[in-house]
Amino acid sequence: MSYTAIVDYGVGNLKSVANAMQFLGMRTLITGDAAGLERADSIILPGVGAFPDAAERLRGAGLDRVLAEQSEKKPILGICLGMQLLFDLGEEGRTCKGLGLVHGRVRKIDTEYKLPHIGWNSLTFQNGAPIFRGLEDGAYVYFVHSFCGVAADEKNVTARTDYGASVVAAVRSGNVYGCQFHPEKSGEPGLQILKNFGELNR
Template sequence: MIAIIDYGAGNIKSLQFALERLDIPSELTSDRTRLEQADALILPGVGAFGDAMKQLKATGLDEVVKAEVAKGKPLLGICLGMQMLFETSEEGGRSDGLGLLKGNITLIPDTVKVPHMGWNSLTVQQDKPILKDVTNGDYVYFVHSYYAADTDNNDIVADADYEVSVPAVVQKGNTIGIQFHPEKSGETGLQILKNFGGMFT
């Protein structure tokens, strides 16, 4: 079972529906015991980095996430959830993230339209199980104004070109992040969720 971490991250019905389509059991929960019992975790997120981290810390779920990752449990951060995996963010003033990945979340340059919204293609940088049956150049759906910079290149599994190189899929060990919305990214997004599900079944 995948536990979707419930810290008030907003509407995740479409994500739950996508997992249901793939016959991957999931549960939206903030209960520490259920998170510890789960086979894997998903950290969803929409909105502002600082507010989201404040809520995660207020509930103590930040420490739960780090403890479960340290045990080797697969963790998938989606959109803002991916950004929260990094060290810091500049959104709305400097905020600390979970620090599971090296990097700082910074605003996309205003030389392009912000937010980065719509379909963009993936450039695959590493052959990893999370991208099994995903082809270089496949399109996925983005909605974000900030992106991960100053990252460790070894953590970049795929990126997308939006004047800057936007890390689209990142991974360090059992910690994985995807900047786009898999549940809105057609068959490619479903394949990625299926691949994540295959990591613990």
Template structure:
């Protein structure tokens, strides 16, 4: 059976992500079992909270290595903190290694605007990606965050937004994708993004 494994490592609203995938017709399972991740056709890595705590939980459970193995030939999507964990390092509270898929760091946003950044913002697409197939420049999505990724390789940035500074809104490296915003909370645009992700399943 084809399904998307939603990684359960103790952070994030897993049910809202699961409901959104189900709504667009993607079978899914919430699991913290690395072996079940290996059997899945794709992985979704959600998350809210602090980078160091989340990174430690992934390492302690072996989920980090399962995710990295999966991404060699199957699509992986990180959402919010899940996207940040794709970066090489986070600087929230303490310097901490991430999964290292996206060279760069996750830092507190340097903006005169109020933090956390909560609400709807429009996207620009500096580099093409199948994740955003069919979407128009200026599509609106929903954000909740105070930290953002600084990608070392601009070609891996597939969406940006403006919040008193240019914010990396989405990244891609091979089969690994990440969105700083929440597709499951972004209405029809978000559902289209999840459909595009599902269409990549091998």
């Protein structure tokens, strides 16, 4: 039976993501169990909080290895801090190793605007990603963050937004996708993104 696994590692807004997927008629399983992730058709990695704590939780549970293995076989979507964890390194508080599924690092947003960046901002798409099918430039989505990914290769950047600086809003590397914003809190555009992602491997 097909389902999307939502990674439970003690960090993240699990229920709101599950509720959004279920609203779309897609089965989900909230799990921190390797077998549950291996059986899934796709995986969502949510995240709220600080990069070092979240990265240590993933490694402590052995989920870093599981996610690396599964990224070769099925779509994975990192949301907010979950997207940041996809990168090689994070610089929040101290330099900390991420999952290394998208090359680059996570740095504080270089802007004169107030941080954290909280609110609705429009997206500009680039490099074509199937999770944005049906959306046009200018779609508004909801952000809550002070740090952002800096990709080593611009070809991995699939959307940007402006917050007094050009900020990476989404990335892709093979089966691995990331959204810095919260699709589950982003109304119709967010639901379209989750629907597109949920249909990638079904």
